[in-house]
Amino acid sequence: MTEKELQLLFHALSDPIRLKMVKMVLKHGDLCVCNFLDHFNLSQPRISFHLRILREAKIFNSRKEGRWVHYSLNKDNEALNKILPLIDKVVKDDFNKILCEVKDG
Structure with a gap:
């Protein structure tokens, strides 16, 4: 990992919304954009x-499935793997059940 990559990682994790996004994916695995839209009161x-x-900080991988993009943790990011237990322990979650009912049409 380079110094620039480390800066991007810490910058990405410095925002409470992004920390919660990481915790959501850590807890629930592969998530769709609609899951984040349903949980956060953001556009x-x-x-x-x-x-x-x-994604730019190499925390999330993304893949397109139909009209939606799904996100997962980048298991190849060694620095992220070292701090995931801390994120899991410290970041509070208020999402027990994550649903996404995609309605095409």
């Missing part, structure tokens, strides 16, 4: 902004 462009920062 879709604002959610996309946060997700872009998490």
Whole structure:
């Protein structure tokens, strides 16, 4: 990992919304954009902004499935793997059940 990559990682994790996003994916696995839209009271462009920062910091991987993008933790990020237990312990979650009912049409 380079110094620049470490800066991007800590910058991405410095925001409480992005920390909660990481905790959501840590707890529930692969999540769709709609899951974040349902949980946070933010616009879709604002959610996309946060997700872009998490992707650029190599915290999240993304894959497109139909109209939706799904996000997962980047298991290859060694620095992230070292701090995930701390995130899991410290970041409070208020999401027990995550649902996404995608309605195309």
